[in-house]
Amino acid sequence: MKVNFTLNGKKVQAETAQSIRLLDLLRDEFNLTGTKEGCGIGECGACTVLLNGYAVNSCLVLAAQIDGSEILTIEGVAGEKELHPLQKNFLKFGAVQCGFCTPGMILSAYSLLGQKQDPTEEEIKDAIAGNLCRCTGYKQIIEAVKETAKEMHAGSYTSVNDKR
Amino acid sequence: MAKKFSVVGKPVIREDGIDKVTGKAKFADDYKFNGMLHAVMLRIPCAHAKINSIDFSEIQNDESVFSIITNKDIPGTKKVGVIKNDQPVFCNEKVVTPGDVLGMIVGQSEEKLRSLVNKIKVDYSTLPLLTDPQKSLEPDAILIHPETKSNLIIHHPLRKGNVEKGFTESDHILEQTYTTQLIEHAYIEPEAVSAIPLGAGGIKIIGSIQNPFTTRRIVAAVVNLPLDKVQIIQAHLGGSFGGKDDTMCILAARAAVAALKTDHPVKIRYTREESILESYKRHPYILNYKVGFAKTGKIKAMRIDILADGGAYCSMSPFVTWRSVVQATGPYEIKNVHTDVRAVYTNNPYTGAMRGFGSPQPIFANESLMDEIALRLGMTPDEVRKINGLKEGSITATGQRLKNHDVNLLNVLSTAMKNTDFKKKWINNKKKESQLGELDLSQPVLKDSQYMNPDQLIKKGIGLAISYRGCSLGAEGIDAAAAYLSIQNDGSAYLLSGLAENGQGLRTTFSIVAAEVLGISHEQIFYLETDTSRVPDSGPTVASRATLMGGGAVKNAAEIILDRLISLIRKEWKLKKKDEIEFKENKIFVNKNKISTFPDLCKLAANRGVNLATIGWYKSPTVDWNEHTGQGDAYFTYVYGCHVAEVQVNLGTGEVYLDRITAVHDPGTVINKLGAEGQVYGGVTQGAGYGIIEEVTTDRGVIREQNFDQYLILTSKDIGEIKPIFIQGKEIFGPWGAKSLGEPTLELTAAAISNAVCNAVGKRFFNLPLNLEEIVLGKKLRPEEIKRGSLQ
Numbered sequence: 017m018k019v020n021f022t023l024n025g026k027k028v029q030a031e032t033a034q035s036i037r038l039l040d041l042l043r044d045e046f047n048l049t050g051t052k053e054g055c056g057i058g059e060c061g062a063c064t065v066l067l068n069g070y071a072v073n074s075c076l077v078l079a080a081q082i083d084g085s086e087i088l089t090i091e092g093v094a095g096e097k098e099l100h101p102l103q104k105n106f107l108k109f110g111a112v113q114c115g116f117c118t119p120g121m122i123l124s125a126y127s128l129l130g131q132k133q134d135p136t137e138e139e140i141k142d143a144i145a146g147n148l149c150r151c152t153g154y155k156q157i158i159e160a161v162k163e164t165a166k167e168m169h170a171g172s173y174t175s176v177n178d179k180r
Numbered sequence: 181m182a183k184k185f186s187v188v189g190k191p192v193i194r195e196d197g198i199d200k201v202t203g204k205a206k207f208a209d210d211y212k213f214n215g216m217l218h219a220v221m222l223r224i225p226c227a228h229a230k231i232n233s234i235d236f237s238e239i240q241n242d243e244s245v246f247s248i249i250t251n252k253d254i255p256g257t258k259k260v261g262v263i264k265n266d267q268p269v270f271c272n273e274k275v276v277t278p279g280d281v282l283g284m285i286v287g288q289s290e291e292k293l294r295s296l297v298n299k300i301k302v303d304y305s306t307l308p309l310l311t312d313p314q315k316s317l318e319p320d321a322i323l324i325h326p327e328t329k330s331n332l333i334i335h336h337p338l339r340k341g342n343v344e345k346g347f348t349e350s351d352h353i354l355e356q357t358y359t360t361q362l363i364e365h366a367y368i369e370p371e372a373v374s375a376i377p378l379g380a381g382g383i384k385i386i387g388s389i390q391n392p393f394t395t396r397r398i399v400a401a402v403v404n405l406p407l408d409k410v411q412i413i414q415a416h417l418g419g420s421f422g423g424k425d426d427t428m429c430i431l432a433a434r435a436a437v438a439a440l441k442t443d444h445p446v447k448i449r450y451t452r453e454e455s456i457l458e459s460y461k462r463h464p465y466i467l468n469y470k471v472g473f474a475k476t477g478k479i480k481a482m483r484i485d486i487l488a489d490g491g492a493y494c495s496m497s498p499f500v501t502w503r504s505v506v507q508a509t510g511p512y513e514i515k516n517v518h519t520d521v522r523a524v525y526t527n528n529p530y531t532g533a534m535r536g537f538g539s540p541q542p543i544f545a546n547e548s549l550m551d552e553i554a555l556r557l558g559m560t561p562d563e564v565r566k567i568n569g570l571k572e573g574s575i576t577a578t579g580q581r582l583k584n585h586d587v588n589l590l591n592v593l594s595t596a597m598k599n600t601d602f603k604k605k606w607i608n609n610k611k612k613e614s615q616l617g618e619l620d621l622s623q624p625v626l627k628d629s630q631y632m633n634p635d636q637l638i639k640k641g642i643g644l645a646i647s648y649r650g651c652s653l654g655a656e657g658i659d660a661a662a663a664y665l666s667i668q669n670d671g672s673a674y675l676l677s678g679l680a681e682n683g684q685g686l687r688t689t690f691s692i693v694a695a696e697v698l699g700i701s702h703e704q705i706f707y708l709e710t711d712t713s714r715v716p717d718s719g720p721t722v723a724s725r726a727t728l729m730g731g732g733a734v735k736n737a738a739e740i741i742l743d744r745l746i747s748l749i750r751k752e753w754k755l756k757k758k759d760e761i762e763f764k765e766n767k768i769f770v771n772k773n774k775i776s777t778f779p780d781l782c783k784l785a786a787n788r789g790v791n792l793a794t795i796g797w798y799k800s801p802t803v804d805w806n807e808h809t810g811q812g813d814a815y816f817t818y819v820y821g822c823h824v825a826e827v828q829v830n831l832g833t834g835e836v837y838l839d840r841i842t843a844v845h846d847p848g849t850v851i852n853k854l855g856a857e858g859q860v861y862g863g864v865t866q867g868a869g870y871g872i873i874e875e876v877t878t879d880r881g882v883i884r885e886q887n888f889d890q891y892l893i894l895t896s897k898d899i900g901e902i903k904p905i906f907i908q909g910k911e912i913f914g915p916w917g918a919k920s921l922g923e924p925t926l927e928l929t930a931a932a933i934s935n936a937v938c939n940a941v942g943k944r945f946f947n948l949p950l951n952l953e954e955i956v957l958g959k960k961l962r963p964e965e966i967k968r969g970s971l972q
Contacts, residue, residue, distance in 0.1 A: 056887075110191070
């Protein structure tokens with residue numbers, strides 16, 4: 017069967033089958049290997065992508081379900097010339113160690129900031145509670161998200177989609 | 181006066197960061213090759229069985245099956261191991277643990293192979309099981325590896341002074357048993373590796389490999405090739421924590437056998453379930469401590485008996501338990517010590533290296549014991565530690581005199597206490613403590629008197645733990661590392677060390693070291709892909725040795741180049757001996773006057789035929805060890821740490837809430853502040869998980885928790901504030917005195933939490949993890965054959 021959807025801002029079409037997960041479609045058909053598989057059962061969050069602006073585990077979404085949707089993966093987060101503020105702050109605050117959970121973390125945070133301009137620390141923790149990280153202890157990740165929200169709130173960035 | 185650094189000690193953004201935040205960083209499973217095949221493993225759901233026959237007839241003609249690989253296809257060594265060759269690459273006679281692999285099928289579609297593998301008929305007879313390590317040395321115990329004649333993997337004795345005399349001189353004797361649990365590394369990236377056949381009979385391996393040189397040695401032995409025909413490349417590694425060593429060696433060897441047989445690239449990638457099932461874990465320990473001490477708090481003697489469950493294979497057990505025997509007393513000067521540490525075979529999942537490496541278990545025991553001594557004598561936890569703690573010139577349990585570095589143990593202790601207002605809080609909590617009610621499980625309906633007032637349900641506690649830790653490999657083996665540095669004629673540079681980037685930020689740390697020496701920016705340095713064919717064997721990236729050893733090698737390489745450039749300057753500018761040359765901010769100064777820039781100097785060097793490429797080398801000072809007495813200079817230097825845990829305990833559910841953990845460490849000199857803090861946050865969080873929730877349990881040897889729905893690690897919601905504090909002590913080894921940090925950050929947390937829980941509820945717990953079962957029920961909801969330890 018064929019699915020038509022928007023992938024990182026571009027309209028695309030793909031041939032898929034019943035057993036193909038969104039995760040497989042992204043990694044195998046589109047070679048977008050930034051989306052990772054850590055558990056295959058929706059527990060670790062390494063495969064997080066945005067589906068119509070909301071963070072989902074792409075291992076739990078069938079490719080056939082995304083017809084007509086908008087998908088954003090880590091490869092579509094940065095602007096053409098510059099990193100997204102979340103990416104910059106992940107680096108600045110040391111929120112990255114091995115980097116395997118990082119794409120999923122950034123997308124969960126991206127989804128949060130799309131819905132809430134000024135999240136509390138608890139809300140940040142909630143937003144990334146479905147993303148496991150074994151390296152960082154989450155501290156620097158939380159700081160990075162907090163700082164990004166603050167910059168956005170202060171008007172340095174008008175919205176999370178502003179990729180200056 | 182301390183040297184003023186330009187980059188060292190500052191927060192530096194990691195070198196591989198941009199690739200990692202944009203999804204471009206390629207991890208092992210992200211590699212694809214033309215004509216690539218997948219391999220899928222054949223196992224049986226049984227921990228101990230004799231294999232009678234394997235019948236492939238139902239699948240061997242299936243078009244999805246390109247090849248079937250078994251023990252018969254191995255050209256070289258059929259059993260391997262990092263220390264002892266006791267683990268079959270493919271089992272053909274029997275399985276001794278459920279992760280064991282009998283063979284594999286290879287083909288294009290992994291999905292089809294996974295459905296076909298179940299159609300292979302294995303005829304096997306189950307054998308009696310040995311899952312209780314305490315029974316493994318009994319005379320009638322079944323033998324896991326009959327050729328070894330005993331289930332004993334290793335015995336490390338340590339004898340210092342006369343413990344019996346020490347006990348008679350003591351005013352008090354305390355004897356306790358502690359147990360720690362089996363836990364999983366839980367790196368978020370499951371194992372993956374590809375083997376690609378090269379021309380001329382060689383093989384290239386790209387995978388999630390922690391120790392490329394160990395993997396090369398094992399692959400070469402299995403495929404029967406010289407080392408130079410086996411090239412190992414490390415993909416970006418999605419976490420390891422000691423865990424991607426043995427397992428990856430064997431996976432790489434299997435992929436190599438299949439690739440050479442089929443003449444196709446072959447990839448093996450594990451699901452989470454396979455990863456947890458087959459990979460090794462942290463050793464569960466049973467620890468008996470008997471301590472004699474005077475009224476004053478001075479410890480007179482300590483007798484320690486430790487049993488480690490090594491599971492089905494030897495793996496790193498001899499080295500893990502060796503660190504335990506060195507450090508088992510904790511950081512205390514004790515005249516009389518008698519320690520025995522044994523590791524034994526069982527049919528349980530095998531255990532090996534994991535961040536901490538034989539230290540978190542004895543620290544939980546000895547730091548619980550120190551608090552017990554304090555409580556018996558009416559002291560505070562710091563007092564008893566100050567009386568016994570190691571100082572400059574102290575003699576350790578192995579008879580080593582501590583010298584040549586700042587012995588900062590009591591300094592980290594007092595810093596941690598000051599920063600947490602420890603004493604006041606500890607005394608206050610203790611006053612408010614309420615003994616946990618004993619729950620009578622035969623009377624499930626509570627009496628009125630047993631109901632708790634909601635206000636009293638949550639109790640606060642504070643606790644601390646301290647440790648010393650030997651840096652690098654110590655007497656485990658030869659300890660040396662190499663680094664390749666090549667400066668280009670525009671002033672940019674290639675850097676590569678033989679140690680591996682496991683996510684800890686080693687590339688960045690090493691770039692900082694080279695940049696500091698040459699007075700350039702770390703951004704001018706391009707760190708090359710870790711590849712065994714481009715740099716000398718530097719041993720494994722373990723034992724928190726990378727910054728110390730690899731950093732030392734990088735500094736050596738940069739200094740060699742610097743010397744060559746200085747000679748060139750002296751000659752070209754006709755300088756006198758007293759003229760001072762300085763490399764700073766990418767420029768060259770003579771007597772504070774700028775004479776050139778680094779890029780221009782490199783161009784000049786190229787024109788003058790100066791060699792600006794070199795291999796740096798760093799070899800550790802010698803250590804010595806007597807394996808019969810456990811005496812000697814075990815490690816050439818040590819680091820010191822103190823964790824203070826502030827918790828709340830829910831008396832109803834046994835939940836432990838982690839409010840704040842203050843972690844004070846002395847890692848010598850901090851090279852990258854951002855990376856160092858990251859090590860603390862991550863290590864503390866792992867250590868806390870070990871303390872309160874993590875546990876792998878088995879049912880007849882088979883792991884119950886095979887994915888993250890059952891095996892729980894801490895999430896962003898489960899950990900409170902973490903406060904890293906660095907005391908930077910003087911040290912003569914390593915780059916500017918930088919030494920270990922990665923493992924010290926993890927080893928203390930569980931012990932500090934346990935002491936905090938005791939401070940909160942007024943009851944001592946002897947078994948990790950501190951969950952509902954331990955704190956409230958006092959028994960396991962899912963019984964195991966192994967009896968849990970108890971107060972004696």
